[in-house]
């Protein structure tokens with residue numbers, strides 16, 4: 001099975017030696033004390049992150065604004081628990097990262113969809129109604145891949161100010177932009193303190209580490225620290241210390257650059273394979289950055305999407321349908337054709353080519 005599983009990374013990309021060394025060092029340094037640490041996380045990691053975010057994402061923050069959490073998932077969960085009450089209006093993108101949408105539904109929010117096009121969230125079409133929070137992926141809309149231009153970013157910030165809404169910026173894969181400098185974080189142009197920035201180590205290191213972070217406006221720092229303490233005290237200290245030392249000595253940034261090169265060649269292999277084996281039969285979206293693309297299969301009817309995924313599996317290739325990421329189906333319906341998400345970060349270029357060949361066989365088998 002060649003699985004285009006979005007979210008999976010290649011095991012060989014993980015910096016095993018550097019991690020082992022850093023972890024052993026942290027273990028030795030920490031042996032004197034076994035007690036709970038502060039809920040916001042290790043000071044050394046928060047300082048290292050503030051420096052890294054300034055260099056990589058033009059994001060200016062003080063280490064006190066950073067709270068280390070168990071991945072973006074916990075960061076979004078904290079935002080929902082702390083900021084949203086039942087029945088509050090929360091806006092999410094359409095289509096959206098389902099794991100985020102579910103969190104807001106779980107706290108009883110009135111979740112509504114905000115329109116998205118090939119440039120990400122269409123901020124000029126946001127409803128002029130009181131909303132508590134909007135969850136967005138401005139640097140690489142999930143899943144369609146649009147990058148919000150500065151005019152839309154400013155429009156979104158102005159909207160948030162009018163509605164007194166919090167903006168949750170999920171910057172899940174901002175490091176992976178190909179052929180261009182990564183776009184700056186939305187947080188870096190917010191001068192009103194309404195953006196809550198979320199980052200993760202799930203894309204550049206491993207989703208199993210369960211490490212991510214929030215960069216909070218000053219006004220939210222103490223309540224989020226307290227919420228994190230109540231939730232699970234704090235993120236694991238040894239892992240935080242190991243990570244901090246990798247950022248401080250430059251290993252982490254070298255590693256990110258290497259991963260970017262690896263993923264760029266995987267992405268090229270995928271685009272080439274789609275072009276070679278399915279010429280004129282696909283429209284590819286969101287390939288300028290990230291670790292996945294959306295592929296619209298122009299000759300496969302939307303109603304055949306689920307069947308295609310099933311037949312593809314039989315042909316030995318794993319692909320995921322786009323439909324479940326739409327809450328209303330309206331925008332998707334407008335297209336009429338099937339769409340799939342192809343994650344490529346765990347595959348070799350050769351597997352990617354073979355995977356696309358199998359996908360072609362599945363489309364042919366569908367008739």
Ligand SMILES: Cc1ncc(COP(=O)(O)O)c(C=O)c1O
Nearest residue numbers: 007071072073097142172200202
């Ligand atoms: C939009 C989005 N946000 C966040 C994440 C990462 O989540 P976590 O940091 O909880 O592993 C993903 C991973 O697939 C994602 O697609």
